[in-house]
Amino acid sequence: xxxxxxxxxxxxxxxxxxxxxxxxxxxxxxxxxxxxxxxxxxxxxxxxxxxxxxxxxxxxxxxxxxxxxxxxxxxxxxxxxxxxxxxxxxxxxxxxxxxxxxxxxxxxxxxxxxxxxxxxxxxxxxxxxxxxxxxxxxxxxxxxxxxxxxxxxxxxxxxxxxxxxxxxxxxxxxxxxxxxxxxxxxxxxxxxxxxxxxxxxxxxxxxxxxxxxxxxxxxxxxxxxxxxxxxxxxxxxxxxxxxxxxxxxxxxxxxxxxxxxxxxxxxxxxxxxxxxxxxxxxxxxxxxxxxxxxxxxxxxxxxxxxxxxxxxxxxxxxxxxxxxxxxxxxxxxxxxxxxxxxxxxxxxxxxxxxxxxxxxxxxxxxxxxxxxxxxxxxxxxxxxxxxxxxxxxxxxxxxxxxxxxxxxxxxxxxxxxxxxxxxxxxxxxxxxxxxxxxxxxxxxxxxxxxxxxxxxxxxxxxxxxxxxxxxxxxxxxxxxxxxxxxxxxxxxxxxxxxxxxxxxxxxxxxxxxxxxxxx
Amino acid sequence: xxxxxxxxxxxxxxxxxxxxxxxxxxxxxxxxxxxxxxxxxxxxxxxxxxxxxxxxxxxxxxxxxxxxxxxxxxxxxxxxxxxxxxxxxxxxxxxxxxxxxxxxxxxxxxxxxxxxxxxxxxxxxxxxxxxxxxxxxxxxxxxxxxxxxxxxxxxxxxxxxxxxxxxxxxxxxxxxxxxxxxxxxxxxxxxxxxxxxxxxxxxxxxxxxxx
Numbered sequence: 236x237x238x239x240x241x242x243x244x245x246x247x248x249x250x251x252x253x254x255x256x257x258x259x260x261x262x263x264x265x266x267x268x269x270x271x272x273x274x275x276x277x278x279x280x281x282x283x284x285x286x287x288x289x290x291x292x293x294x295x296x297x298x299x300x301x302x303x304x305x306x307x308x309x310x311x312x313x314x315x316x317x318x319x320x321x322x323x324x325x326x327x328x329x330x331x332x333x334x335x336x337x338x339x340x341x342x343x344x345x346x347x348x349x350x351x352x353x354x355x356x357x358x359x360x361x362x363x364x365x366x367x368x369x370x371x372x373x374x375x376x377x378x379x380x381x382x383x384x385x386x387x388x389x390x391x392x393x394x395x396x397x398x399x400x401x402x403x404x405x406x407x408x409x410x411x412x413x414x415x416x417x418x419x420x421x422x423x424x425x426x427x428x429x430x431x432x433x434x435x436x437x438x439x440x441x442x443x444x445x446x447x448x449x450x451x452x453x454x455x456x457x458x459x460x461x462x463x464x465x466x467x468x469x470x471x472x473x474x475x476x477x478x479x480x481x482x483x484x485x486x487x488x489x490x491x492x493x494x495x496x497x498x499x500x501x502x503x504x505x506x507x508x509x510x511x512x513x514x515x516x517x518x519x520x521x522x523x524x525x526x527x528x529x530x531x532x533x534x535x536x537x538x539x540x541x542x543x544x545x546x547x548x549x550x551x552x553x554x555x556x557x558x559x560x561x562x563x564x565x566x567x568x569x570x571x572x573x574x575x576x577x578x579x580x581x582x583x584x585x586x587x588x589x590x591x592x593x594x595x596x597x598x599x600x601x602x603x604x605x606x607x608x609x610x611x612x613x614x615x616x617x618x619x620x621x622x623x624x625x626x627x628x629x630x631x632x633x634x635x636x637x638x639x640x641x642x643x644x645x646x647x648x649x650x651x652x653x654x655x656x657x658x659x660x661x662x663x664x665x666x667x668x669x670x671x672x673x674x675x676x677x678x679x680x681x682x683x684x685x686x687x688x689x690x691x692x693x694x695x696x697x698x699x700x701x702x703x704x705x706x707x708x709x710x711x712x713x714x715x716x717x718x719x720x721x722x723x724x725x726x727x728x729x730x731x732x733x734x735x736x737x738x739x740x741x742x743x744x745x746x747x748x749x750x751x752x753x754x
Numbered sequence: 755x756x757x758x759x760x761x762x763x764x765x766x767x768x769x770x771x772x773x774x775x776x777x778x779x780x781x782x783x784x785x786x787x788x789x790x791x792x793x794x795x796x797x798x799x800x801x802x803x804x805x806x807x808x809x810x811x812x813x814x815x816x817x818x819x820x821x822x823x824x825x826x827x828x829x830x831x832x833x834x835x836x837x838x839x840x841x842x843x844x845x846x847x848x849x850x851x852x853x854x855x856x857x858x859x860x861x862x863x864x865x866x867x868x869x870x871x872x873x874x875x876x877x878x879x880x881x882x883x884x885x886x887x888x889x890x891x892x893x894x895x896x897x898x899x900x901x902x903x904x905x906x907x908x909x910x911x912x913x914x915x916x917x918x919x920x921x922x923x924x925x926x927x928x929x930x931x932x933x934x935x936x937x938x939x940x941x942x943x944x945x946x947x948x949x950x951x952x953x954x955x956x957x958x959x960x961x962x963x964x965x
Contacts, residue, residue: 317782318782454775463783472948473963477787477788480784483782
């Protein structure tokens, strides 16, 4: 199973980097695959509502043909519905593989993983019934294959496949049940989606608006320019040579048709079983960097900030055991993913994963002599250790003193103050793209703490002009370097003695860039 | 310079997006092969009620006396539903030989048959036989005597008559003990010829696509 995780990591990283290079990390659709899938669900609901109004159970093929023949609205609504379902399947699959590759499948994320799998399966079944509704040659092919597979189960007294034999018209009841499933499943998917995000605080359900409308606009344009074709009407007495097959939905069909129904079911059960076992197989001991956060009740002032910042709703405030009048934070280890964001939210440094609380962070940097800059001329870069490959090396080559952390959301602002006080001309904190943070809200909370006085805020005595928050995304090394250079230039305007390594950088940066560009 | 770079970037985004959409639209309607263009198909499909093969006997007056009045069924039958042997040949070549039973765990539901046979297009002689496997002399449905109406008394008088009528109706609804089709016909490529059971005529029926 770990092999599966490692195998998924490499292609996902390459895809992430390629998409960032083209679209930039702000509008990278790969980072947004989960929210794109939800957006597509909404597109499917809207277009599906229109199509349902024009669909006739008594004449399914004729009614869909009439919709497809309407050049003004029907044709592109149907195509948008079709392409929306394709993008949904791709986005949902990509989202699942990304979660697998990044090891975000176990512990508190188990519910999301399992509900996500069920959602994906429900979406495939829903799409299946949608194609059967059209009752063209592809719909007939799917219906026949579905009938064959269901007939292998000891469920129906009369074989479903006989419905399509041709000794009578396909009953309206079949199309009614099919339509019922096609409409009923999305309602169930709504409940599953709620369950999917139920264990996270402030779930991001939709992509940023520009990306959302760009995707919908592009799909609408594709629907107009390349309308989805409709096959010949289904005919039990005619053997179609080919069918216009949607490979996103029915990629399994050619293999399934060649296998006995029992073998297909066994494969389905095996794949589903393996997928459902991922959280169990991937789980790691809750120790070291994965140990859940702990609270030091002596330091906790009951300010209620850490429960607000925790992206996993793992912290609650409870009455204290001692005689102090305030509440005290309590961590639910089963919900804590050890992201460490609580460590950055606690002004008195009383909460955080073992070894990563604010106090631990300060103690750690004091103990690293390399971080001491006797000349006080080098910018300190605090970087997320999940940042793009080669980015740390590039910054180091640029003359920065590098300090790596598990997530910038867990960086206590005292750490920034420490570096500034100890002579660094500036501190640049390099985090993951805001929508692609493993801790979900790390860059967001850090920004609020540094610039908008969110508890535990950067103290007013620290000059904000000497602090920069940058983003490092695989595939965007040039963007990071540009941010670093702009910050260094900005510091030099402030008349601060900044030392960067220009000549050395050029050489190293070129090699890093070519490394990044390599497939 | 910056403007040119920005323009180039926008062009890249537009081109990549357009290419992605084009590939998606094509993959969304890929023509996948399904049936062989030169082959025709013989399809057998029917639903029928299997015959009830049972041994019946009339209870004696003493036996009836020993039972509660509402349990006094004049004729008791024991048996099971018939099974059928299917044999399909094309040009003398055996395509299928199998036993068909009623559906359900106890095979007491109607029987359903659905078989598809691929045949090359052209003229073929097709022979289909669907015959009851159980011997006819154990089928006492028709010969079981009805009790005298005069003996049919008590709370449920007339029941024996109703049972006889019901038994006859059930026998009439069942598929005949033997059905056969022996015909030579043209099988058009990419078309299906369907053989089904006509419950009204109690015979096989051939259905083909309208030309």
